[in-house]
Amino acid sequence: EALLKVEHLRKVYESSTGNVEAIGDISFEMDAGELVCIVGPSGCGKTTLLKCIAGLLKPTDGLVELDGKRVTAPPPNMALVFQEYGRSLYPWLTVRGNVELPLKHKKLSRTERDRLIDDALTAVGLEHAARSYPWQLSGGMQQRVAIARAVAYQPEVLIMDEPFAAVDAQTRADLEDLVRTLHRERGMSILFVTHDIDESVYLGQRVVVLSKSPTWVQEDLAIDLAPE
Ligand code: ADP
Numbered sequence: 001e002a003l004l005k006v007e008h009l010r011k012v013y014e015s016s017t018g019n020v021e022a023i024g025d026i027s028f029e030m031d032a033g034e035l036v037c038i039v040g041p042s043g044c045g046k047t048t049l050l051k052c053i054a055g056l057l058k059p060t061d062g063l064v065e066l067d068g069k070r071v072t073a074p075p076p077n078m079a080l081v082f083q084e085y086g087r088s089l090y091p092w093l094t095v096r097g098n099v100e101l102p103l104k105h106k107k108l109s110r111t112e113r114d115r116l117i118d119d120a121l122t123a124v125g126l127e128h129a130a131r132s133y134p135w136q137l138s139g140g141m142q143q144r145v146a147i148a149r150a151v152a153y154q155p156e157v158l159i160m161d162e163p164f165a166a167v168d169a170q171t172r173a174d175l176e177d178l179v180r181t182l183h184r185e186r187g188m189s190i191l192f193v194t195h196d197i198d199e200s201v202y203l204g205q206r207v208v209v210l211s212k213s214p215t216w217v218q219e220d221l222a223i224d225l226a227p228e
């Protein structure tokens with residue numbers, strides 16, 4: 001049984017100036033422990049797809065299932081990391097406070113919570129910045145905080161929407177390697193969305209390619225990762 005199942009998903013935005021078919025007919029599955037990339041040019045419907053998967057938007061047709069359950073509202077066992085890292089962090093909370101926030105919704109002992117936070121900060125290389133505030137950090141480090149928050153939360157699936165589009169090339173390469181490490185060493189299930197073909201092929205075990213012209217196309221690539 002797949003962890004995530006997207007079946008014949010279609011979304012039409014209706015407006016007074018006309019309807020826009022943002023996604024036509026997308027189907028794919030993702031197993032637990034997989035790193036799947038969705039790639040396609042700007043405007044091909046990536047954000048719309050993610051919003052449907054995250055339960056933030058109701059599809060016009062088709063369905064999304066997580067763990068065999070139909071997604072109709074934001075599932076609690078999902079974590080999201082967006083491109084706009086700055087906006088997803090609270091400036092009045094320290095790095096540690098930001099990572100801790102979603103854990104408050106889980107019933108955890110103080111000790112267990114601290115252990116998860118320490119572990120996540122170490123995983124992203126920010127153990128020394130725990131008491132800093134996000135605005136004191138570079139963009140790349142802020143994105144590490146957002147990733148640490150997702151790691152500590154231990155979601156069944158981590159969704160990343162163009163997470164590194166706003167950072168410089170070297171930082172981006174470092175962060176891509178961090179994502180690979182989280183997947184390989186921690187077995188995290190990651191759905192990674194990007195407009196960058198190179199990035200998708202570098203990261204993904206499988207790549208779902210979306211494009212829209214002249215007609216709606218979905219193509220799946222299977223990538224054999226060479227053994228390390
Ligand atoms: P991507 O993330 O790949 O850039 P989007 O999902 O943002 O693609 O957009 C897909 C298409 O849907 C685009 O043509 C966009 O203009 C349109 N679109 C996105 N959001 C809305 C909306 N709220 N209302 C109307 N059209 C929209």
Ligand code: ADP
Nearest residue numbers: 172173174176177197198199200201202203228
């Ligand atoms: P390895 O997997 O053995 O570390 P790779 O050949 O996969 O080596 O990558 C070497 C370096 O090049 C990595 O540190 C990575 O940051 C960078 N790199 C390779 N491909 C890409 C890519 N498509 N986008 C960004 N960085 C890349």
